[in-house]
Amino acid sequence: MKLRRNIAVGIAALVVIGAVLIFTSGNPARRSAEKTRRELRQQGFKTDLSDFNFSTSPELLQREQAITNATFGWNTWGNDYQRRSFLNQESPDLMNAIASDAALVVWRQARLPGREGQDLWPQFRELFADDKILLDAAYAAAVSGPIRFELSAQHGMNMLLRHLPGIKSLAQTLGQRATVELHDGDAHAALTDLIASTRLVTAWEVEPAEISHLVRFGCVETVFNTTWQMLQTNRWTDEQLARLQHEWESVTFFNGLPETAAFNRAGSVAACGQYLKERDDGVPFMELVRSPRNAWSNLKYRWQQNRYRSSGVYEDEKALLLHFRDREMEIREAIKQTSWKEMRSLPGVTNFIPFTSKHPSPVQARLNTKQLTMGFLNEGYSFLGRAAEAETRRRLLIMAIALERFHAWHGSYPQTLSELTPELLTQPPVDFMDNKPLRYRLAANGHFVLWSVGLDCLDNGGRLPTRPRRSPYESYPGWSRVRQDTDIVWPRPASDAEFHAFHMEEVKAAAVELDRTEDMLATNWWNHTVRQQLRFQRSSVAQSAGKSVEPKVHGRRLSDMLRNEIVSGTNQLSLDEMLTLKQIVTGAEPEVVTFELPISYNALTNLEATVELYVDPVADNDSDEGCQAGMIECKPAANGNSLLSWYTIFEAPGTHTLQAGLDLTEPLAPPGEIIGPFHEFTVSNLCQFSIESARFNPEIGATARGKLPELEGNYSFEIIGPAGNLLSTITGNTTNGSIKVFWDLKDEQGVRCTNNFYNTVLHVTLPASGRSQTLKGP
Known part of the structure; x- marks a missing residue:
């Protein structure tokens, strides 16, 4: 104990001596940082957050609210969340490369197929009709004047940029709505949305944050693609096209870029000052007494932190001032160049130069995190490279609009771009990438191809980038950047x-x-049902199902609300009695087994509740090993009760334990499960189908997959039309217990069938056991 006290006293003495040495030795690092700051300010560099003012006028603030409300006006849950998800997942690709130099005109397509093969035009039309007021207000704001957002510069590196997702989303949404409007023949509305999305780029006075400029560059590509779609019609007047051309001629993407380095400089210096203000409570004395050994490592860390506070943070401040001065000078020099080819040879243009501290600096850690985010957003390209792409697209847009105006005047496109001057262009824009004329050729179908060589400065003949796709119309997020061996076209x-x-x-x-996917899903389903069957048999749950706690809904017992008075009369059935499975014979057995529940079907639907069927339920089931039946259907009985139909063809053969359950929607759902008693049932089918066998793709065909209880089997699969006519018969055999039958949707005469559903019948024979069966398939 005495030794511990002596160690603690010695450590405390070292602390006092160290503090005296640190704080009485003067601070040359601080004086040097202050001198550097003064010198930079004398040279015209901004060093403080107070040098930046992002406040706006009431008019600009009103404009900001209209623009952000168009997307942030949606809720993040419920129907609005589903609408936003629909837009993100099903939005058509407006620059969908069909050939090396040709793209799909989406609005001309009679159908817009979605993931499930459904036509998306009606859904988009309904969605945009619901959002008309918000989107129209955003259009009015975008065309009424400059766009600027109210921000707090004093937050520096922590400045919130909440408007960025809204700007990007609005540009995409307006482009999608314009496509739907042009598809529906409303050219005026389509042009209105095109102008609004263009103004989101050309009228936006961007704050000096790299990520804000990147969002703007991304919007340039979005509007570029939208404009291409819109110009694939001759329904625009010369006045309208001239206005669009003027919008792009009036914007520049380079002038504000050096200011981003200036704001980074001021923000990082402010972060150093903020670090000094953070409280350091040091090492509690009682910790020194209780655990001197542990306190020593803590004390060493605190010592290093105090040294950093006294001098290291000022050394970082000076280094940051000079680091971002150099970055600003590099950007200034780069944007003086007339082409990307000249620009990319300069330092700091294609390679990122990180800030490196001599100390374990928290400021550097924050800068590194920020740079990782920026690298992800840049998608492998430099900040200035993204700016060069945006400038190149701007020039292509100006030239393409001028070409369309020429075509409206003369009935054809020019043989060379020089024919556009001086009536339409004072001089043809050159390719910013290599400072040579933009490439141009007339196509055989009376159209043209116009392109830039892209960031690699190599001419690939106007070759569009190709992207992996999930359907011919869908965009693929993350593949929007131009790849090597392609051009900007x-x-x-x-x-x-x-x-x-x-x-x-x-x-x-x-x-x-x-x-491939359905093969995997079928195997997983077959393995799961067998595994679930075995788990239930081995578990203690198999002894008893227990009873559900009777919940109350709107102050009434749930059983009272679900009671079918037509059948039960004055009998008061318990919830367990209502959820007791009672099989009735319908003639659809054994493929479909039906149970009647004494639950009012109308009451069930009014509560937005659903009846579930659990097969071999185990209490410790996790989310990946559910016990829901493969396929069920709930419908009303003639007496008003609920009928629960169970498609046994998707379940493993053998004895199962079933349990009915009730699922209530929020906020009616009680904390516990609502389940009924167990009911034992034996599935006698000789084939277990996969769930996916119940669906087919009208463009691809139908594939049925089945699992037999024995390895060897012979089968005959009949496809029957809605009218009962035999369309096709497929026969085969298996030696591994699996059946896989593909039907190309053609009948025996080779005529393609176009119905929405078909019936199937399977005849199967198992040679080993001599069993055979005829089953209605999925």
Whole structure:
């Protein structure tokens, strides 16, 4: 004990001596940082957050609210969340490469297929009709004047930029709405949305934050693609096209870029000052007494932190001032160049130069985190490279609009770009990438291809980048950047023949992927049902189901609300009695087994509740090993009760224990489960189908997958039309217990069938046991 006290006293003495040495030795690092700051300010560099003012006027604030409300006006849950998810997942790709130099004109397509093959045009039309007021207000704000956002510069590196997701989303949404409007023949409304999305780029006075400029550059590509779609019609007047051309001629993307380095400099210096203000409570004395050994490492860390506070933070401040001065000078020098080819040879243009501290600096850690985020957003390209792409697209837009105006005047496109001057252009914009004329050629179908060589400065003949796709119309997030061996292209519209060929290749690729996925899902389902059956038999749950706690809904017992008075009369059934499975014979057995529950079907639907069927339920089931039946259907009985139909063809053969359950929607759902008593049932089917066998793709075909209880089997699979006519018969045998039957949707005469559903019948024989059966398939 005495030794511990002596150690603690010695450590405390070292602390006092160290503090005296640190705080009485003067602070040359601080004086040097202050001198550097003064010198930079004398040279015209901004060093403090007070040098930046992001406040706006009431008019600009009102404009800001209209623009952000167009997307942030949606809730983050419920129907609004579903609408936003729909837009993100199903939005068509407006620059969908069909050939090396041709893209799909989306608005001309009669159908817009979604993931499930459904036509998306009606859904988009309904969604935009619901949001008309918000989107129209955003349009009015975008065209009424400059766009600037109220921000607090004093937050420096922590400045909130909440408007950025809204700006990006609004540009995409307006482009999608314009596409729907042009599809519906409303050219005036489509042009209105095109102008509004263009103004989100050209009228936005961007704050000096790199991420804000990156969002703007991303919006340039979005509007570029939208404009290409809109100009694939001749319904615009010269006045309208001239206005659009003027918008792009009036904007620049480089002037504000050096200011981003200045704001980074002021923000990082402010972070150093904020670090000095943070409280350091040191090492409590009682900790020294209780655990001197542990306190020593803590004390060493505190010592290093105090040294950093006294001098290291000022050394970092000076280094940051000079670091971002150099970065600002590099950007200033880079944007003086006339082409990317000249720009990319300068220091700091293509390679990121990180700040490196001599100390374990918290400021550097924050800068590193920020740079990781920026690297992700840049998608492998430098900040100035993204700016160069935006400038190149701006020039392509100006040239393409001028070409369309020429076509409206003369009935054809010019042989060379020089014919556009001086009536439409004072001088043709050159390719910013290599400072040479933009490349141009007339296509055989009366259209043209216009392109830039791109960031690699290599001419690939106007070759569009290709992207992996899930369907011919869907965009693929993360693949929007131009790849090597491709150019930045204003393509020609693809012909119908090109689209058909492309579409068939897409369908074939999708079929291969779908087949692989459904094989995996079928195997997983078969293994799961067998595993679940065995787990239940081994578990203690098999002894008793227990009873559900009777919940109350709107102050009434749930059983009272679900009671079917027509059948039960004055009998008061308990919830357990209502959830007791009672099989009735319908004639659809053994493939479909039906149970009647004394629950009012109307009451069930009014509560938005659903009846569930659990097969071999185990109490410790996790989310990946659910016990829901493969497929059920709940419908009303003639007496008003609820009928629960169970499709046994998707379950493993053998004895199962069933349990009915009730699922209530929020906020009615009670904390516990609502389940009924156990009911034992034996499935006698000789084939267990996969869940996916119940669906088919009208473009690909139908595949049925089944699992037999024995390895060897012979089968015959009949496909029957809605009218009961036999369409096709497929026979085969298996030696591994699995059946896989593909039908190409053609009947025996080779005629393609176009119905929405079909019936199937399976005849199966098992040679080993001599068993055979005829089953209605999925």
